[in-house]
Amino acid sequence: MDPMTETPEDDSDAFAAGEEITETEIVARIFEAVMERRLAAGTKLSESELCKAFGVGRMRIRRCLLLLASHDVVELRSNRGAYVASPSVKQARDVFEARLAIEPAAARLVVERATEDQLAALQACLAEEAEAHQRGNRHAAIRLSGEFHLRLAEATGNETLLRLLKELVTRSSLIVAIYGAPGLETCRDHDHASLLAALRSRDADTAERLMRAHLGDIISTLDLSGPARIGSDLVQVLAKR
């Protein structure tokens, strides 16, 4: 009933022999896995396991890990391997501060130039999210919650903004997992709904304000007081494998 009970590292697609997979795809897969919270912060990403999982050589995997590290989604420790990043309190603040700087402006841009199709995609995202919530599909709900923000970034038509936000939203997923309240792991549907309404009515000021408030709400659910917490750096320091 609860899809939470899965193997921790669940990228095992066991690709058929003849297939080929781009390193871009591998990176995207891991991004998704982190965003869906199927890969927890601090999880070790062993090269050999990833090789088997994706059916590619070690060099390719190493390149992917380097790319992931360059986006702060993975941490590379010298001679010690790659681990899913565990954002510190400082990093958590920085990420949301950056989102607070970017996303309200992105909302403005969407109001100015989003097509009906793009708004429809946002609507669809919202509907799927609500459905996933009702069905109790936790992974899907978490993913769709973040995907709303990414679709919104996509609707700006700005590739650079999209790429930057993809990184920030993914890291946010780690942050919420570490510092968030146990139950509150997704954005509230209502926030997204009212935001979308503002976008539809082409009300830039309201959209910007709602986005800012929405991000503020998320931050307010985080516990960024203590120096560390469960799931944070301590976990991997103490991890006995």
Place this chain on the structure above:
Amino acid sequence: MDPMTETPEDDSDAFAAGEEITETEIVARIFEAVMERRLAAGTKLSESELCKAFGVGRMRIRRCLLLLASHDVVELRSNRGAYVASPSVKQARDVFEARLAIEPAAARLVVERATEDQLAALQACLAEEAEAHQRGNRHAAIRLSGEFHLRLAEATGNETLLRLLKELVTRSSLIVAIYGAPGLETCRDHDHASLLAALRSRDADTAERLMRAHLGDIISTLDLSGPARIGSDLVQVLAKR
């Protein structure tokens, strides 16, 4: 008299044998070279030349090129090598749109929390820039002009914002080189000066407004009408080495 007459690729530091250089440093060097406009858009970055220049193995260089490519400062063409990126018109618009989203908010943050030391560093940057202009030191002036923006990002105390802006400012240098008016390759000193004044007087609204206006001014000096221009993709397409 004109320091513009240099070899196009001027990273030749010819490191002493015993030294060691981090890949992080190599990446930073290339970033700097692009920002100072010592590496023009479309310049081929041959692996073997870089190996000799930095005195490191090929693998290390390849990792650096991958990192640079992940920040859109370098373009990797399959089986054809690495080239300094040549932002398209669309990419140019995207980059400045992103800066327009981020930097005004960054200015606000600086007003709120910058220390006197950081403001002094900005002041120093401004002074150096003016001096470089007077001396006709073009490379230094260009670099310092961009560095003002980076120091400002640094003064937010937000590492994530700093990293994102480092990428955007570096790409901006390429964009201005390609699409900018021939003479106007640096921000105007006065803009930076008045902006700093607003920061000093802790006037967030003015700082934000000035930053927005400043970026708008830069964009208005660009010619983003045509589909391509000198220095753009065409150059490397037609380049006979």
Place this chain on the structure above:
DNA sequence: GGGCAAAAGATTGTTAACAATCCTGTCAAC
């Protein structure tokens, strides 16, 4: 002389073996 085709050279991409480091389990000493 111009244009096309094939071979030589150079550059990039990949694979595999080697070296270095770290983790783990064992054993001895206190």
Place this chain on the structure above:
DNA sequence: GTTGACAGGATTGTTAACAATCTTTTGCCC
């Protein structure tokens, strides 16, 4: 029983050779 050192195994990091692709040159034909 706990602590420390040591050896074995596993994982990561590096090097060098090999394969594939592209570029340039050469030569031939029209």
